Amino acid sequence: MSGEAAPNLFQQQDANRRRTTLLVVCFVLFFAWLGFGGDYIYYLATLHNLPYEPHHTFPWFGIVLTFVGTWIAWYGYSTGPEKVLWSTGAHEITIPANDQEKQLVNVVEEMAIAAGIPRPRIWVVDDPAPNAFATGTDPQHAHIAVTQGLLDLMSRDELQGVVAHELGHIKNFDVRLMTTLAALVGVVLLIRDGTGRFFWGGRGGGRSRDRGGNLGVLVVVLLVIWILSWILAPIITQMLAMAVSRKREYLADAMSAQFTRNPAALASALTKIEDSDAPATHLKAGAAHLCICDPLDRKLNDHPGTLGDVMASHPPIEMRIIRLKGMGYAQAKAEGHLPPEAPTA
């Protein structure tokens, strides 16, 4: 098993590094398009103005917006992990305060040994809904957070399975891509809220000068595309966030099974998470695709199918449980006995 896992792991790490770079580049290019596109439209619109009227010749918007986009991308990449943790209100465990936290620290240390990575920093979110997520830029700068609900609900073995799943995300650099995405999605959503008012409230009093004939049509078409990209950006980035995380969940489940050699425990943990009806109070939409199970409890995740496949951030939980049980059965068969110590809680 491990013989095959290693090249896949490196491929996976490389792919995640590449995709993060691509994401950041696309983000900056998108800002450049918004800026220079606006400049070009303004330039065309003022081209046939009379000499004493204002002409837009220097691309101020483009330069400023590209600069702003670059700065946001850099800021999102470098402070993403702390922003994600801050948005969930997580508190770090440095010295375990009680037996429960002591056990969590022990389990994380055990799984870090199994995964062969340094121990990540450990955080607890005061959320009654059982869930967990990991964030960071690489295994040397990584964080794992679990909810209080998870600690209350899980047995030691199940906690181990969940923690191992998150360490899987850390080990193959999923956290870098997903955290950067979370930061950038957050920014785009913020901009949408701001610019919506600007576009729909701030217009009026526009003088229509139709001096250029065909030019006028071109300007209008460009303007429509330009405005559309402002409107569509948040939707596209959100769909990107969902698509990026679905396949990863199966992979992290498989890595968890490789680390613990106990896929049945994670299957039982996922069952418990699904059966729990405690509402998520601290995990919000921005961090949803980082979590082990969708905290928003969207029904889309439960239905395999076209729409579910496009919009859901996680694969259907039943499918994950079935795959894990399959692994458990294969393992038991390979060792020559049926699963005796599978936790049946």
Next chain:
Amino acid sequence: MGSWIPLILLVVVVLWAISAFNGLVSLKNQTVNAFKQIDVQLKRRHDLIPNLVNSVKGAMDFEKSTLEAVVQARNQAVQVNAAGPDAVKQISQAENALSGALSKLMVVVERYPDLKATGNVGQLQEELTSTENRISFARQLYNDTATQYNTKQQQFPASLMAGLAHAAPAQLWEIDDQADRAVPQVDLSMKPKA
């Protein structure tokens, strides 16, 4: 034009040889590092045992032989300072004996609920469970890495570079018998009541 072909072939072969060599060296170092990890965790266990024995000694006069077996196995394991080709085997024998003695002790502790309730035996039990897990996971990582290393140096064509990279098969950490396999499952009902 034709004279270029041997040169290109030579460059390809040299590049391949370098990457195969570096791959083997990197796996070798990973294997050595994984073995060190086991050592760290075994040391942790050796340090934990005196505490554990002290905290149950007073209440366990009637189970003296079990305790003595643990102390003896621990002292033997600490003294093993093996090197050379049989190092893995010697260490693993001593540590497996210690694991066996510890699991017997934990079974005994389970039989006396009063003992579990008093003092910090409960916490020590969690520590011991964790330590046993750490050892078995460190062992698992070592075996996985060593298997990968062994496979790589035996597979053609990387096997051609094995001599140059001073690659020798790494010994796996064997578990002797079925009783030792069961060690980490001493008592996992440690879910603290919040």
